[in-house]
Amino acid sequence: xxxxxxxxxxxxxxxxxxxxxxxxxxxxxxxxxxxxxxxxxxxxxxxxxxxxxxxxxxxxxxxxxxxxxxxxxxxxxxxxxxxxxxxxxxxxxxxxxxxxxxxxxxxxxxxxxxxxxxxxxxxxxxxxxxxxxxxxxxxxxxxxxxxxxxxxxxxxxxxxxxxxxxxxxxxxxxxxxxxxxxxxxxxxxxxxxxxxxxxxxxxxxxxxxxxxxxxxxxxxxxxxxxxxxxxxxxxxxxxxxxxxxxxxxxxxxxxxxxxxxxxxxxxxxxxxxxxxxxxxxxxxxxxxxxxxxxxxxxxxxxxxxxxxxxxxxxxxxxxxxxxx
Amino acid sequence: xxxxxxxxxxxxxxxxxxxxxxxxxxxxxxxxxxxxxxxxxxxxxxxxxxxxxxxxxxxxxxxxxxxxxxxxxxxxxxxxxxxxxxxxxxxxxxxxxxxxxxxxxxxxxxxxxxxxxxxxxxxxxxxxxxxxxxxxxxxxxxxxxxxxxxxxxxxxxxxxxxxxxxxxxxxxxxxxxxxxxxxxxxxxxxxxxxxxxxxxxxxxxxxxxxxxxxxxxxxxxxxxxxxxxxxxxxxxxxxxxxxxxxxxxxxxxxxxxxxxxxxxxxxxxxxxxxxxxxxxxxxxxxxxxxxxxxx
Numbered sequence: 001x002x003x004x005x006x007x008x009x010x011x012x013x014x015x016x017x018x019x020x021x022x023x024x025x026x027x028x029x030x031x032x033x034x035x036x037x038x039x040x041x042x043x044x045x046x047x048x049x050x051x052x053x054x055x056x057x058x059x060x061x062x063x064x065x066x067x068x069x070x071x072x073x074x075x076x077x078x079x080x081x082x083x084x085x086x087x088x089x090x091x092x093x094x095x096x097x098x099x100x101x102x103x104x105x106x107x108x109x110x111x112x113x114x115x116x117x118x119x120x121x122x123x124x125x126x127x128x129x130x131x132x133x134x135x136x137x138x139x140x141x142x143x144x145x146x147x148x149x150x151x152x153x154x155x156x157x158x159x160x161x162x163x164x165x166x167x168x169x170x171x172x173x174x175x176x177x178x179x180x181x182x183x184x185x186x187x188x189x190x191x192x193x194x195x196x197x198x199x200x201x202x203x204x205x206x207x208x209x210x211x212x213x214x215x216x217x218x219x220x221x222x223x224x225x226x227x228x229x230x231x232x233x234x235x236x237x238x239x240x241x242x243x244x245x246x247x248x249x250x251x252x253x254x255x256x257x258x259x260x261x262x263x264x265x266x267x268x269x270x271x272x273x274x275x276x277x278x279x280x281x282x283x284x285x286x287x288x289x290x291x292x293x294x295x296x297x298x299x300x301x302x303x304x305x306x307x308x309x310x311x312x313x314x315x316x317x318x319x320x321x322x323x324x
Numbered sequence: 325x326x327x328x329x330x331x332x333x334x335x336x337x338x339x340x341x342x343x344x345x346x347x348x349x350x351x352x353x354x355x356x357x358x359x360x361x362x363x364x365x366x367x368x369x370x371x372x373x374x375x376x377x378x379x380x381x382x383x384x385x386x387x388x389x390x391x392x393x394x395x396x397x398x399x400x401x402x403x404x405x406x407x408x409x410x411x412x413x414x415x416x417x418x419x420x421x422x423x424x425x426x427x428x429x430x431x432x433x434x435x436x437x438x439x440x441x442x443x444x445x446x447x448x449x450x451x452x453x454x455x456x457x458x459x460x461x462x463x464x465x466x467x468x469x470x471x472x473x474x475x476x477x478x479x480x481x482x483x484x485x486x487x488x489x490x491x492x493x494x495x496x497x498x499x500x501x502x503x504x505x506x507x508x509x510x511x512x513x514x515x516x517x518x519x520x521x522x523x524x525x526x527x528x529x530x531x532x533x534x535x536x537x538x539x540x541x542x543x544x545x546x547x548x549x550x551x552x553x554x555x556x557x558x559x560x561x562x563x564x565x566x567x568x569x570x571x572x573x574x575x576x577x578x579x580x581x582x583x584x585x586x587x588x589x590x591x592x593x594x595x596x597x598x599x600x601x602x603x604x605x606x607x608x609x610x611x612x613x614x615x616x617x618x619x
Contacts (some may be wrong), residue, residue: 043499047414050406051424054473057466058427061434061442068445125341133338142342145349151597152352153527155570156590160355162574163583189348196345220327222334243433250435252530253571277437277530284441284534289449301441308433312426 062305069302072099072295083299089263091293099296101276103265105303108275110180110266111255112248115187120241122188123195124230130196131203132225142196149193158254161186166258175270178260183273186254191244198243202236203229235321242318246311250304252277276300353594360591363584369592372543373569378581382589384540387556388457388563389596392536393525395461395559400468401518405507407469408476408514413502432470436530439467443535455562460536467531468521475517479510512615516608523600527593529567537562538572566593 072078078099086100126146130139161182170177210232214224230237260272261282280297287294367381374380407428415421443463453459483506491501540563543556550557564572570589573582 040497040499043502044414047406047410050403051410051415053403054407054431054469055424055427057469058430060446061431061438061466064442064445065438122341122345125338126345129338129342133335134342138342142345145346147601148353148598149349151523151527151594151601152356153529153567153593153597155527155529155567156356156594159570159574159586159590160352163586164355189352192345192348220331222331223327225334246433250437252435252437253533257571257574277435280437280441281530281533284444285538298441301438304435304438308435308438309430312429312433 065298065301065305068295068298069305070299072292072299076292076295078292078296078299083296087265091296097292099292101279101296101300101303103263104274104276104279104300106265107180107259107273108249108277110273111183111187111259111275112245114180114184114269115191115248116241116245118184118188119192119195119244123192123240123244124199124237126192126196127199127203128225128229130200132221132229146193146196149189150197154190154251154254155257157186157190158257161254161258169270173270175268176260176272178258178272179270180259180266180273181269182258183255183275184269186258187248187251190251190254191248194247195240195244198240199233199237202233202240206232235318239315239318242311242314246308249307249311250277252281256281276304280304356587356591356594359587360589360594363588364591368588373540373585374579376578378579378584380579380581380585382566382569382585382592384543384556385564385566385569385589386592387543388536388540389526389565389567391556392457392460392464392532392563392565393522395457396464396468396525397518397522399461400465400472403465404469404472404518405476405514407473408480409502409507411473411477412480413498413506428470428473431466432474434467436467436528439463440531440534442466443531447535453560455535455537455539456560457536457563458559460532460563460565461559463531463535464525464528467528468525471521471524472518475521476510476514479513479517480506482513483509509615512608512611515611516604519600519604519607523597523604526600527567527597529565529571532565532568533571536565536568538564538568538576540564 073080073083083099083101084105085102086098087102088098088100089103090098126142130142165182165185166177168177169175169179169182173181175181206229210228211224214228219227255275256278259274259278261274261278262272263274264271266273280300283293284297287297369381369386370383371379371381372383373385411421411424415424440463443459443466447456447459447462448454451459487505487509488501491505492498496504541561542554544554545556547555548557549555550559552558553561566589570586570593573579573585579585
């Protein structure tokens with residue numbers, strides 16, 4: 001209501017300004033106070049509205065994806081146990097369709113952990129280089145480098161992976177090239193900036209007295225880093241890694257372009273594989289909305305949603321440890 | 325091994341790590357630019373793309389990218405700044421604020437493909453619009469909102485307390501203080517943050533696959549009627565953006581010159597994002613200089 005009458009009120013206020021001279025000051029002040037309170041209320045309502053929209057967006061995403069994701073189990077009778085543990089994914093089979101999503105769940109986790117395994121030492125090492133080894137010029141060079149890496153869109157990473165990395169692995173390492181290994185390398189470059197940025201903040205915000213105390217005891221720089229700084233910053237460093245993993249887990253297109261997208265469980269790191277996100281990306285477009293296969297894709301979406309909640313809880317737990 | 329050698333080895337390792345990170349970036353950029361700049365020409369930027377024949381350009385995709393970005397920002401900036409004002413000025417510490425903060429955190433950590441799926445459900449199926457620019461922009465708004473809220477909350481909190489208190493002491497109401505004192509002085513950092521967020525939106529593809537679609541109708545750039553089907557300004561038409569184009573020509577494309585087109589598009593995309601970053605810095609510094617009178 002208040003929003004609707006806004007233009008009219010502005011108009012009257014315009015008229016009011018002209019009439020201002022004609023009306024005694026006492027009335028004018030009383031009246032104007034009234035107007036001010038109106039603006040106050042309107043502003044408050046406006047910003048509260050924005051906050052409400054944010055909450056409702058989050059809640060509606062959870063509810064919509066939740067209900068849609070559960071439909072395959074409730075309405076279509078796909079067994080949850082089969083979905084989570086079977087390795088046979090064959091939804092188009094007319095006689096006996098199978099809905100085992102384990103290969104994709106495994107693929108998602110494998111690629112996430114592997115990429116964190118590569119990116120964590122690099123990221124934290126980069127952070128230590130920026131804060132401890134060369135705080136002045138090292139930071140000046142690495143900081144923009146990291147920011148630029150964030151700026152490269154994920155499809156571009158995927159495209160370079162597809163045209164450079166995949167042929168390289170095919171020729172020099174073995175296999176088809178489309179593999180867990182390619183996915184891992186692409187993802188670890190993508191999450192590297194996330195880990196580096198947070199780790200840098202964590203280490204540089206440690207009080208200087210820690211460093212000085214350690215040096216005063218005669219410790220070398222490496223001993224200080226290993227025995228004092230890393231343990232002190234550990235919860236935040238872990239948060240950085242978890243945030244990187246969350247990003248890797250949800251990344252879709254870049255992985256999809258290099259991982260090969262097969263429905264079998266990979267037996268080695270050079271095998272082609274698939275993740276939850278890649279199967280959703282590939283099949284969402286050409287399955288009929290509301291069909292069983294389509295609904296199982298929504299169930300995979302629900303897994304992604306649940307995992308992102310899990311990552312948040314993990315981060316909460318880690319940051320609660322930091323305060324102790 | 326004595327501790328001095330260990331220290332030297334460790335230093336060497338850290339330097340090596342730094343060199344690896346830098347060379348990854350240099351490698352990526354030189355690959356993109358060297359391969360891409362060859363294919364960027366006026367013709368490449370101004371001819372429509374082709375589905376089967378070689379020699380297609382990226383005219384429509386480029387326009388769609390900027391247009392979706394513009395619409396997203398028109399929706400997301402007021403909402404995000406409003407949310408930021410609420411969080412910084414009105415929210416009292418307590419349960420409700422904690423819930424809102426968690427909501428922002430959840431929104432920020434959602435994978436973009438999940439946001440795309442939500443967009444498919446809400447803005448494509450429930451509303452019955454089909455693949456539209458508006459649907460894509462709304463999905464990107466969801467994706468972008470937490471970033472803008474956080475940026476504006478931080479910038480508003482960074483405004484010196486004295487300014488606000490002086491204004492309140494003059495008898496000016498809270499909202500009027502926000503409008504006339506706090507927002508103008510927080511403006512440079514909000515603007516910088518918004519431009520950086522724009523760079524992120526510009527390169528986003530996963531959230532747009534199922535909301536703005538993989539196709540663009542034949543566009544007539546002389547038709548400026550926003551309700552006409554052929555008009556580029558129509559917000560209820562499907563629109564393939566540049567990032568989505570790179571993905572789709574590589575995974576489903578039939579054109580023989582996939583590599584040329586994607587090299588060129590990747591270079592355009594990266595250069596645009598780079599420009600957004602430089603612009604953000606430059607404008608931030610310029611305005612900072614203007615309002616604080618530092619040299």
